[in-house]
Amino acid sequence: ETGVTQSPTHLIKTRGQQVTLRCSSQSGHNTVSWYQQALGQGPQFIFQYYREEENGRGNFPPRFSGLQFPNYSSELNVNALELDDSALYLCASGSARLTGQKETQYFGPGTRLLVL
Amino acid sequence: QQQVKQSPQSLIVQKGGISIINCAYENTAFDYFPWYQQFPGKGPALLIAIRPDVSEKKEGRFTISFNKSAKQFSLHIMDSQPGDSATYFCAASINSGYALNFGKGTSLLVTP
Numbered sequence: 001e002t003g004v005t006q007s008p009t010h011l012i013k014t015r016g017q018q019v020t021l022r023c024s025s026q027s028g029h030n031t032v033s034w035y036q037q038a039l040g041q042g043p044q045f046i047f048q049y050y051r052e053e054e055n056g057r058g059n060f061p062p063r064f065s066g067l068q069f070p071n072y073s074s075e076l077n078v079n080a081l082e083l084d085d086s087a088l089y090l091c092a093s094g095s096a097r098l099t100g101q102k103e104t105q106y107f108g109p110g111t112r113l114l115v116l
Numbered sequence: 117q118q119q120v121k122q123s124p125q126s127l128i129v130q131k132g133g134i135s136i137i138n139c140a141y142e143n144t145a146f147d148y149f150p151w152y153q154q155f156p157g158k159g160p161a162l163l164i165a166i167r168p169d170v171s172e173k174k175e176g177r178f179t180i181s182f183n184k185s186a187k188q189f190s191l192h193i194m195d196s197q198p199g200d201s202a203t204y205f206c207a208a209s210i211n212s213g214y215a216l217n218f219g220k221g222t223s224l225l226v227t228p
Contacts (some may be wrong), residue, residue: 004159031213042122042205042218043160056215090159094213104150104212107159 003027004093004108012114018079021111023091025072031055031096032074033105034066037088049074050096086115119143120208122219129226135193137222139206142187146208150216151180151191154203163204164191165212196226 003026013019025032031050035043045058049068063079072093078085089112092105122139129135139149147168152160166173166180166189173180179192193200203223207216 033215035216040221042207042220043216045215045217048214058215092216096213104162104165105216106162107152109157109159 004091004106006089006091006108006111008111009109010112010114012116013081014116015081015083017081017115018077019081019113021076021078021089021091021113023074023076023093023108025074025091025093026106029093029095029106030072031094031105032068032072033092033094034074034076035090035092035107036060036085037090037110039087043090046076081115083115086113088112118220119217120206120219122206122222124222125220126223127225129196129224131196131198131226131228133196133226135196135200135224135226136190137204137206137224138188138190139208139219140186140188141208141217143208143210143217144187145210146217148209148212149180149182149189150207150209150212151178152205152207152218154205154221160205193224196224198226198228200224201226 005024033048034046037043047057048055052068067075088110090110092107094105150165151163154160177194182189206219
């Protein structure tokens, strides 16, 4: 086990609704990244947070947003849900040194979101 | 576009055999190449990783071979076991803790 936890494990929403997914990072980690994994595909990078600020974003629209809290827990918010948002959402935590060098990322078990 | 291309999509190997999964990349700025193992209902788990300053890294039954000039790397699983049956993903990133670019995955089945 990686020590990264996510909640809820499963979620069903309808198109147009909003959803918030949560992640608790491994102790000592100060970066958190979110990935979307569609069925049968590899994870796709959504964004990363470091020191409570967004530190890079993949090819995802602004309706995907996030927060990182001082205790290094994190939220992923998705507004105006679309059918194609149905996927496994993974968070990964890691640590960044003051030099900027970042360490390996460790994934949580994911939240499976189904949009009807 | 897919920055990391992975093959084969699926693989069936007999117990005790060697499983080989290949990946290719285009971005020469990538400097970290991990392999992840994912079981159904679980998140990806880091298996082994390599940086481009070495051509091979071995950890137990798992070996990464890296060819910088060809921009290719591969995972070899020696003495494959039924418990190795899972989906394997290669990935690449600039700086190990930043955005990982994943391949599409290889579904490995090891038969008894």
